[in-house]
Amino acid sequence: MRLLDAELVETREILPRQWLQRYRAPWLAAGARAGQFVHVRTPDYSGLVLRRPFSINTVDRVASEITLHFRTAGKGTELLAHARPGDTVPMLGPLGRPFEVDPRTHxxxxxxxxxxxxxxxxxxxxxxxxxxxxxxxxxxxxxxxxxxxxxxxxxxxxxxxxxxxxxxxxxxxxxxxxxxxxxxxxxxxxxxxxxxxxxxxxxxxxxxxxxxxxxxxxxxxxxxxxxxxxxxxxxxxxxxxxxxxxxxxxxxxxxxxxxxxxxxxxxxxxxxxxxxxxxxxxxxx
Amino acid sequence: MKRKRSVVTSSPRVRDPYLGPLRLGLRRPRTRPQAAASGSPAASSGWPGAVSGESGLPAASEADARTGGRAVPAARPEIVDLSVDLAPRRPGRLVLQNPVMVASGTFGYGIEYGEVVDVERLGAICCKGTTLKPRLGNPPPRVTETPAGMLNSIGLQNPGVDAVIERYAPLWAGWQVPVIVNVAGESIDDYAGVVRKLDGVPGVAGIELNISCPNVGRGGLQFAVDRDAAAAVTAAVREATDLPLLVKLSPNVTDIRPIAQAIEAAGADALTAINTLSGIAIDRRTRKPLLGNVYGGLSGPAIRPVALRIVYEVAQAVDIPVVAIGGVSSLEDALDYFAAGAVAVQVGTAIFADPEVPLRIVDELRAYCAERGLASHLPLVGTALPARPNRPSSKGVEYRP
The missing domain is CATH 3.40.50.80 (Nucleotide-binding domain of ferredoxin-NADP reductase (FNR) module)
Known part of the structure; x- marks a missing residue:
């Protein structure tokens, strides 16, 4: 768990009102496991007092990047969807416990x-x-x-x-x-x-x-x-x-x-x- | 002026060689505040203002006025003494290294944020509300965001006082930062029972009585809205322990001042103001109450004006220190509360957005004081209060249209 600034690399609307955003976040990319999430601070600091939890969608350890996939459901996600490549977004993570896969599972x-x-x-x-x-x-x-x-x-x-x-x-x-x-x-x-x-x-x-x-x-x-x-x-x-x-x-x-x-x-x-x-x-x- | 005198720093005022002729009465860095709770702080300072007999406060505001508040050359931030005694009636028992605390319920037991926050640098930690028996809390969902704030209805989920003493107190005992245990209950016996168990436990630096939790059916709020009940529970707890005792006030009352005075008279060392405001939220999809408990407590910047008003009123009504809480998320907010008469602030909801807020306020406050040549933040306390002590009336109409 660490507080960090992730840099938005790419953002696109993959489905109506659903966004896929790629962030450069070496710490997250290095340590995150499937099932864990990040707590993302929204760009409006005055009115929105809570961070937003998002599952870590994919992890690219080589490029030190993660992606988040979310739906715009309110002010916070709306603001996040309007972030532009180059913007930094404060995140806290990785959080929570991952999926546990049995070694013998095929x-x-x-x-x-x-x-x-x-x-x-x-x-x-x-x-x-x-x-x-x-x-x-x-x-x-x-x-x-x-x-x-x-x-x-x-x-x-x-x-x-x-x-x-x-x-x-x-x-x-x-x-x-x-x-x-x-x-x-x-x-x-x-x-x-x-x-x-x-x-x-x-x-x-x-x-x-x-x-x-x-x-x-x-x-x-x-x-x-x-x-x-x-x-x-x-x-x-x-x-x-x-x-x-x-x-x-x-x-x-x-x-x-x-x-x-x-x-x-x-x-x-x-x-x-x-x-x-x-x-x-x-x-x- | 009597009111202000109750707020003193418990630190030695030694001349700082670096300040030379200014003689600002700053303490040497790295002196443990507890080491010198005795002695007259003003006597040794040689600071013209301080000799007037008032400790720090009027002197500094005088200096501030004389120099326009800016002419005093900046001091080094590290020699600003931010320590504050929250229990002047028990000198040295609850001296905070700085006036920024973390609020009960937002910081767990101090370990949850350990990976991202240096808890040892906080003024104090108020732990999650603790009851005699374990409590499961309210049905989910328990939190929701509201305009510039949030509603919560945790319902005092906690493992019970015995588990807290067993699991967390040993950890706290090894910390420099004082941990104040927030205590809740449904009856006076409950409160006294919890406190009796906490009395003498190493690692427990003080008690904060939560007589104002709006999220539990019985107990909690009923004590906070009734003057006699508030006094009775405070007196019972006072009898049960010698620990420094803070009592957390509820804003959900008509006039806070008689209640604050009754609690003071019953033996509280300090008051915390305020707890959350009672509210509800509607689920826009189902058109039903959103929170599992229907009712929740509103916190965050949205309640700051209300909290400021209550701190302002309470600070005039009582002689014991007032700790402000309600939407503190920046240095400016803390300064507002100091001006309204609080000697310390608690940061709550803002921690969720940024866990580093409390420590940032500490650093910024230190720099702010240094820049203005203030030896401590205490000269900033109470500047918004009326010059003449405005004894409270029971009319309670002057602030309401």
Missing amino acids: HVLLIAGGLGIAGLRALIDESLAAGRQVTVLFGAASAGDVYPSSLLPDEVEYVVATEDGSLGQAGLVTDLVPAYEAWADQAFACGPRPMLAALAALARGRQARMGVARLGRKRGGGKPVPLGSPQARRRSWLQVSLEQHMGCAVGACLGCVVWGIEGPVRVCREGPVFAAEEIAWEESV
Whole structure:
């Protein structure tokens, strides 16, 4: 974690109101892992008192660059979208805990709902670099919101579902998952809460059916690991990246909690990545 | 002038060889403030203003006026003594090396920001509100941004006083920076119980009573809005401990002054003003309350004028030091509060945007004082207050149309 000034290198609108910005930030590029985020200060210092958390979309260690992918949803993101190459943007990061991929996982299933792809994008690169096979299931309302396949590596299998059927399969992205459930060694998801809750229910069902076949059984399988530890998450079939209104992003203000099954957990510190079974999904938020 | 005299630096005023004939009464750098809490600060200074018997304050403003505030050549910033005693009734017990503290709830237990902020350079740390039993807090979402501010409804999530003593106090004991434990509760017994446990624990430098949290159903605010209840809880805590005791006032009251006076009379060492203003936000998508708790507390620059007004009123009503809090995000904001009568400020919401704000204010304040030839920031305190002590009335109408 460090306070730093990132220099905007390139900015473009890849989808309506969705921006992809490339920043030169050596410290972030060197240390960030898939799933982590940065807390970005908006250019208006007087009226906007909070930083904005963004997933680190991609990391280029060679060029010392990272990219952020966001949607303009208010004043802060609006101002950020208007930043020009050469501008410096104060950032705090990398923050949070990354995705935990089991070393024995070969088949990685990523499930993204809309902008949720921003939370998973870095994991695609990391998994491919580790020699894993990656399938991305992407869900959006209509074809206009579908993440362009040109921004994905060629090795990825990219499956799209749109709610209005304008592209790919008609329906929700969660409907695509059962076809890949048996193939996937581990699944990672990011998107709206109802989607994640549905996936968590699916993952519970999968575990009930497959039981002993799940990963982690062989090595130290009987030994209990504390909930939320990296080991426990590595054994979990489904990991989710959560969003929440955030204050400090370092764990001090307790503003970004969600209910876990053992009480409140901080999205900024224990998360933003959680094993699906850590979260109390029946709670409304 | 009696009011001002209660605010003294507890540091030796030695002649600085570098200042020669100016004899500004600056202390030698790197002297631990606690080392010399005794003795008359003015006596040894030989500073014409200081001999008049008032300690620092009138003398400096006199000097300021005499020289137009600028004619005094700049001193080196490192010899400006920013230390301030928040508990003059307990000399030396809570002497801050500078008047910039971090506010409760925005800085966790002092360790969360450790990687990016040098916490040892802060004036003091107020830790997260601590209760007798662990609390889970309010349902999420708990924070949201509002115009020039934010609403929070954390609901006093904390691991309980026992866990705080076990996990964090040993760390604090090794720090130079005093840690003031913010204490909350639902009943007077709760408050006294927490404080009794904290009494004598190494690493706990003081208590800040949170009688004004707007985000918990029972307790909290009810003590802050009622004069007798506020006095009762303060007295109970005073009885339970000898630790320096700050009481945090709520702005959600009609007239703050009788409450402040009652708390002072009940034995508080200092007052903190203000806690958050109660508010709500609506989710524009669902048209329902946005926060899980419906109600939240407003903080940030948006509340600064309200906080300034309350500090201004409280500073005139009581003789104990007042610590200002409410939207401090720059040196100018801190100077405003000093002018309104606060001896120290707490930085809260601004930390979220920039964790370096508190230390930047310290550095800038030091440079500001040095530039004006001030030995300390205390001459800046209370300059906006009426010349004659304006004893508070219960009318409370002069500032409201």
